[in-house]
Amino acid sequence: METTAQALAFDRKNLSDQTLLELYESLIVPRRIEEKMLILLRQGKISKWFSGWGQEAISIGVVNALQADEFILPMHRNLGIFTGRNMPLDRLFAQFQGKLSGFTKGRDRSFHFGSIEHHVVGMISHLGPQLAIADGIALADKLSQEKKVTVVFSGDGASSEGDFHEGLNVAAVWKLPVIFVVEHNGYGLSTPSEEQFAFKNFTDKGPGYGMETLRIQGNNVLEVYTAIKTLAEDIRQNPRPILVEAITFRMRGHEEASGTKYVPKQLMEDWSRLDPVENYERYLEEIGILDEKAKERINKKVKKAINDGLDVAFAEEAISPNLETELTDVYAPFAQEVISASENSPMSEKRLVDAISDGLRQSMEKYPNLILMGQDIGEYGGVFKITDGFKAQFGADRVRNTPLCESAIIGAGLGLSIKGYKAMVEMQFADFVSVGFNQIVNNLAKIHYRWGQQADVVIRMPTGAGMAAGPFHSQSNEAWFFHTPGLKIVYPSNPYDAKGLLNAAIEDPNPYLYFEHKGMYRSISSEIPDAYYTVEIGKAALAREGNQVSIITYGMGVHWALKAVEELGISADILDLRTLLPWDKEAIKATVKKTGKVIFLQEDCLNGGIGAEICAWISEHCFEYLDAPVMREGSLDTPVPFAPNLEKQFLPVERFTKKLKLLSEF
Incomplete structure (x- = not known):
C-alpha cells in the first residue's frame, strides 16, 4: 500500500470555530485512551488491546457527522465511535476488563457489544455479518418512513468475506439508506491488501452493485466529517446505499501482541507523517483557533475523565458468578400466555x-x-x-x-x-x-x-x-x-x-x-x-397412550410410530416432543416412569442426533424406572440419497419397527 498524499490538506469550508474545536476534543479522547491502554497493557493491568492508532479521524468524523439517534455499526478500530456517542468511560473500561458493569457483564470483550441507548451495534469476531444487520436497521427506518441513515464499518480484510458482497447487494437492490465505510488500512492482520484482492480501490466495486462510491482521505478528520455529513443529508431525502472508501493506515499491530515487523519501515515512516491527531492539531494552531492554553485545558479535561473512569473500573471487584443469572440471560424475558380458541370457534x-x-x-x-x-x-x-x-x-x-x-x-x-x-x-x-x-x-x-x-x-x-x-x-x-x-x-x-x-x-x-x-x-x-391460537412452547404431547413401551419422537417420526404400533399391535405411549429446544424433561420422565421401556425415533441421522442427548439424559435421570436398555433409531449415517430405493433404506422406518418389536419383547 502506498501513501496517497505527502500532507493532509484541511479545508474548513463553512465550519465554525466551535465545531472545529469540538472535533479536536472528540479526536483527542480516543488517542489519549490509546496511550493509556498501551501503558496498562505493559503493566499487565489489561489483557489485550486492539489499537486504532492512526485511524481515529474516520470514527470521529463519522460519529460527529450523524444525528445522535442514527445507528452506527463499528469494528475493532473504532474506539472513537463509542467515545463520540458519549458512553460513560467507567462502563467502557469495565467492559474492556470483563467487569459486571461493562456492557456485556463480562461475557464478551473489547468492542463486541452494542448499546441501544447510544445507537451503537457492536461487532462479532466474524466481521462481515455486521453489514447485513445494518441493512435490517436501514430497512426498518425506510419502512417507518424515518429519514435516517445507518453507517456500518468494514476493514479491507473483512471485505473478502461473502457477507460483504451480500450486505452491499441487498442494500443496493432494496435502496437502503446505508453508508458502507471501508477502512482501507493496508493489512488484514499481517496479510497486505494485494494478497486480499486484485483491485486497487474499493470505489471500483461500487458500479458492479449499482452503487455510488466516494474515496476520502481517512486521516483528515474534516474531509471525513464533511463528506459523511453531506452524504447523510442527501440519503435521508433520497434513500440509497453509498460505499465510502477511507484511505488510512494501521500504525500498530492487529492486536498489540502481533506487532508490525511485517510492515516495510519506509511505509510506516511515510504514514506516520500523516498522523490524524498531530496534523489536525497543527492545522488548528496555524489558523489561530488552538493555542497552548486551550490545548492544555482540553488535554487536562480529557485525561482527568479517563483517569476517573479507570479508577471506577479498577475499583470494581471481579465478577462473582451467579448461575441463575447466567442461565436466565441466555433468552430475552418472555412469559408465554397460551391463547386458546374458544369452544364455539369455527x-x-x-x-x-x-x-x-x-x-x-x-x-x-x-x-x-x-x-x-x-x-x-x-x-x-x-x-x-x-x-x-x-x-x-x-x-x-x-x-x-x-x-x-x-x-x-x-x-x-x-x-x-x-x-x-x-x-x-x-x-x-x-x-x-x-x-x-x-x-x-x-x-x-x-x-x-x-x-x-x-x-x-x-x-x-x-x-x-x-x-x-x-x-x-x-x-x-x-x-x-x-x-x-x-x-x-x-x-x-x-x-x-x-x-x-x-x-x-x-x-x-x-x-x-x-x-x-x-x-x-x-x-x-x-x-x-379458524381463529388465532397458540400452543405452549416447551411442552410435549402424547399422540397416543399405552403401557408397554414409550416412543419419544417428533415430526414425521410421530406418523411412523403410529403406523408401527398398529402393525405390531403394541400398546405404546407416543410422545411428540413438538418443541426440541427447550425440550420437555417432565413429560419424558413421566412416560419413562409409566412404561419402563423407551425408544427414541428421529428422521435425522443417528450419530450425534437429538435422540442421543435425550437418551443419555434418560439413562442418567430415569435409570431406576428402566426395565430395558434405552434404544434409539434414526436414518443411516450417510448423506440423503436420491434414488427412491436407496432413500427408503436410508430412512429408519423398517429398522425402527424391528427394534420396537425387540424392545416390547425384552
Whole structure:
C-alpha cells in the first residue's frame, strides 16, 4: 500500500470555530485512551488491546457527522465511535476488563457489544455479518418512513468475506439508506491488501452493485466529517446505499501482541507523517483557533475523565458468578400466555401447509411490524405456496422477495429486530440454511446473552426426506442448532400444532427455528380452529397412550410410530416432543416412569442426533424406572440419497419397527 498524499490538506469550508474545536476534543479522547491502554497493557493491568492508532479521524468524523439517534455499526478500530456517542468511560473500561458493569457483564470483550441507548451495534469476531444487520436497521427506518441513515464499518480484510458482497447487494437492490465505510488500512492482520484482492480501490466495486462510491482521505478528520455529513443529508431525502472508501493506515499491530515487523519501515515512516491527531492539531494552531492554553485545558479535561473512569473500573471487584443469572440471560424475558380458541370457534379441515399459511397470515394481521422475507415468497407465493396471496394482502414492503443470499437476509432480520420489528425468514429448503449458519449461531443465538438485545426472528425451515429430492433438498438438520444455547426450536407433526407453534414462535421475542416437514404438507390434515391460537412452547404431547413401551419422537417420526404400533399391535405411549429446544424433561420422565421401556425415533441421522442427548439424559435421570436398555433409531449415517430405493433404506422406518418389536419383547 502506498501513501496517497505527502500532507493532509484541511479545508474548513463553512465550519465554525466551535465545531472545529469540538472535533479536536472528540479526536483527542480516543488517542489519549490509546496511550493509556498501551501503558496498562505493559503493566499487565489489561489483557489485550486492539489499537486504532492512526485511524481515529474516520470514527470521529463519522460519529460527529450523524444525528445522535442514527445507528452506527463499528469494528475493532473504532474506539472513537463509542467515545463520540458519549458512553460513560467507567462502563467502557469495565467492559474492556470483563467487569459486571461493562456492557456485556463480562461475557464478551473489547468492542463486541452494542448499546441501544447510544445507537451503537457492536461487532462479532466474524466481521462481515455486521453489514447485513445494518441493512435490517436501514430497512426498518425506510419502512417507518424515518429519514435516517445507518453507517456500518468494514476493514479491507473483512471485505473478502461473502457477507460483504451480500450486505452491499441487498442494500443496493432494496435502496437502503446505508453508508458502507471501508477502512482501507493496508493489512488484514499481517496479510497486505494485494494478497486480499486484485483491485486497487474499493470505489471500483461500487458500479458492479449499482452503487455510488466516494474515496476520502481517512486521516483528515474534516474531509471525513464533511463528506459523511453531506452524504447523510442527501440519503435521508433520497434513500440509497453509498460505499465510502477511507484511505488510512494501521500504525500498530492487529492486536498489540502481533506487532508490525511485517510492515516495510519506509511505509510506516511515510504514514506516520500523516498522523490524524498531530496534523489536525497543527492545522488548528496555524489558523489561530488552538493555542497552548486551550490545548492544555482540553488535554487536562480529557485525561482527568479517563483517569476517573479507570479508577471506577479498577475499583470494581471481579465478577462473582451467579448461575441463575447466567442461565436466565441466555433468552430475552418472555412469559408465554397460551391463547386458546374458544369452544364455539369455527373449525375447518386443513392440511399442514394450509395450517402454516393460516397461522402466518393471522400473525401478519396481529403484528403490523412483522416483516416476511425469503426467496420467491412474493407474487410466486414461495416454492411451497405458503405465502400465496400474501403480497396482494399485505404489500411488497412486508412480504419481501429477497436476493439469493441467506446470510444477509437472516442478518437483516436481526437488524429489523433492533429497531423493534419482528421478522420471519423463509429458507426455501432447510438445507440452504448452511450458508446463513453463522448469523444464526453467532448473532441471533448469542446477542441477548452478550448485551441484552432481543433477536425477534423466526426462520422457517422446510425439511425432511421421502420425496426423492437427493442430498441437498432432503436433510434433517435440526441437530445442527440443538447444540446452540439461545435458540428455540419447534417441529410440529400435525396441522393443529403447526399453526399454534408458529403463532407462538412469532409472539416470542427470541430467535426460533421452525421446522416443517415437506412430506407432511399435503399428506396430513385435520380439523383445526379458524381463529388465532397458540400452543405452549416447551411442552410435549402424547399422540397416543399405552403401557408397554414409550416412543419419544417428533415430526414425521410421530406418523411412523403410529403406523408401527398398529402393525405390531403394541400398546405404546407416543410422545411428540413438538418443541426440541427447550425440550420437555417432565413429560419424558413421566412416560419413562409409566412404561419402563423407551425408544427414541428421529428422521435425522443417528450419530450425534437429538435422540442421543435425550437418551443419555434418560439413562442418567430415569435409570431406576428402566426395565430395558434405552434404544434409539434414526436414518443411516450417510448423506440423503436420491434414488427412491436407496432413500427408503436410508430412512429408519423398517429398522425402527424391528427394534420396537425387540424392545416390547425384552
